[in-house]
Amino acid sequence: MKARVYVMLKNGVLDPQGEAVRHALGSLGFDGVEGVRQGKVIELDLAEGATEATVTEMCEKLLANTVIESYRVEMG
Amino acid sequence: MKAAVIVFPGSNCDRDLAVAFEQAGADVTMVWHKDTALPEGIDMVGVPGGFSFGDYLRCGAIAANSPICQSLIKHAERGGYALGICNGFQILTETGLLPGALRRNGGLKYICRTVGLEVASADTAFTSGYNKGDVVNVPIAHHDGNYFVTDEKLAQLQDEDRIAFTYTDNPNGSVADIAGVVSKNRRVLGMMPHPERAADTGHGGTDGVAMFRALMDQFATA
Numbered sequence: 001m002k003a004r005v006y007v008m009l010k011n012g013v014l015d016p017q018g019e020a021v022r023h024a025l026g027s028l029g030f031d032g033v034e035g036v037r038q039g040k041v042i043e044l045d046l047a048e049g050a051t052e053a054t055v056t057e058m059c060e061k062l063l064a065n066t067v068i069e070s071y072r073v074e075m076g
Numbered sequence: 077m078k079a080a081v082i083v084f085p086g087s088n089c090d091r092d093l094a095v096a097f098e099q100a101g102a103d104v105t106m107v108w109h110k111d112t113a114l115p116e117g118i119d120m121v122g123v124p125g126g127f128s129f130g131d132y133l134r135c136g137a138i139a140a141n142s143p144i145c146q147s148l149i150k151h152a153e154r155g156g157y158a159l160g161i162c163n164g165f166q167i168l169t170e171t172g173l174l175p176g177a178l179r180r181n182g183g184l185k186y187i188c189r190t191v192g193l194e195v196a197s198a199d200t201a202f203t204s205g206y207n208k209g210d211v212v213n214v215p216i217a218h219h220d221g222n223y224f225v226t227d228e229k230l231a232q233l234q235d236e237d238r239i240a241f242t243y244t245d246n247p248n249g250s251v252a253d254i255a256g257v258v259s260k261n262r263r264v265l266g267m268m269p270h271p272e273r274a275a276d277t278g279h280g281g282t283d284g285v286a287m288f289r290a291l292m293d294q295f296a297t298a
Contacts, residue, residue: 009179013224014249016184062141065134065170067177068224 001046003055004074007064008039077102077295081122082148084109084139089125089161089272096272097122100288109142119295120157121148123164125217125270135178135220136166145171157291158264159202162218165256165266174257174266175233176225178218182249186219190281192244193255193269197237200258201294202265205286211244212283214269221268223250223257233257240265 009015015037022036042063044055055073064071079102083090094104097120105115109128114121129138139145145167152158152173160168168174181187190213195206206212225233230252233239241256248268256267271284 013179014182016180016182016222016249020184062133062137065137065177067169067175068179 001048001050002076003044003046003050003052005042005044005055005059005063006039006072006074007042007059007069008037008071009068010070013068077119077292078115078117079104079120079122080107080114080118081105081124082107082109082144083124084126084128084142086128086130087124087126087163089163089270090122092270092275093122093124093161093272096275096284096288099275100285100292102288102292107144109139109144112143112147114144114147114151118151118156120159120291121151123148123158123160123167125162125164128163128167131220134166134170136163136168136170139163139167140170149173152259152264155261155263157201159291160264160266161270161272162216162221162268165268166220168264168266173264174259175229176223176251176254176257178220178268179222179224179249180220181218181222181247186217187221187247188215188217189247190215190274191247191255191269193241194244196239196242197258199237200240200262200265201291202258202287203240203290204294205290212286213274213281214271214284215273215281216247216269217273218248218268221250222248223254223268225251225254236260238262241267241269 018036018038059071195210198208242253274281274284
């Protein structure tokens with residue numbers, strides 16, 4: 001069983017890496033990119049029977065820093 | 077003062093911090109991250125700079141969940157002192173002992189140079205050797221030192237006089253120029269600059285010495 005966790009900086013927390021990517025896209029001629037946010041995807045291979053609640057607990061305890069990051073869990 | 081310095085895989089300022097404590101007169105024990113208990117009678121725990129666990133996942137995140145950090149948290153909750161420098165500051169925020177988080181530097185570059193720090197509060201055991209408003213020169217060396225707290229938490233830190241140091245010329249984008257903060261009981265300090273690298277004439281500056289001396293005085297008079 002698989003779970004996928006998406007971790008992003010919260011809205012309102014400046015993302016300097018995303019800004020750098022936005023500038024680079026602009027200099028490559030891609031106009032109209034108004035914002036870039038960079039996050040990470042964490043894939044988990046879980047034993048059968050694992051619940052979304054357990055993955056949420058993993059996010060709260062380790063996978064995300066909820067002071068500055070938000071997360072979303074996809075199961076299966 | 078009996079001090080312990082925690083060593084993680086990837087710590088690289090652990091011995092510098094131990095020497096700074098020793099030169100001030102402390103007994104220092106090095107503690108490995110897999111140890112489950114701090115030595116008996118420890119007054120101060122130093123959490124050193126470096127790149128614990130290769131900065132994997134987030135700076136300090138894996139270290140904050142290591143066995144020794146459970147003891148560190150208990151030590152702090154009992155009213156014990158702790159000093160986290162650079163990666164140590166990142167670790168202390170990840171444990172929740174200090175508020176906020178350290179983001180990638182605003183300019184995206186790793187910065188390694190000496191900066192000016194203003195002593196924003198002299199009312200801590202760490203900063204009592206300075207006067208409020210003093211400017212000291214201390215090196216920084218970090219890629220993720222851009223301090224973040226919510227507006228609400230910032231107001232609380234300001235009300236409670238918990239900002240220990242601010243940058244005179246903000247190098248990394250930190251909220252309110254913050255370089256170091258203390259816990260609510262004022263016994264845990266986290267800071268990005270390295271006072272242990274300004275603790276000997278061979279370092280090119282000795283502005284950090286007053287911090288280690290003040291800590292020794294704290295325990296001498298206690």
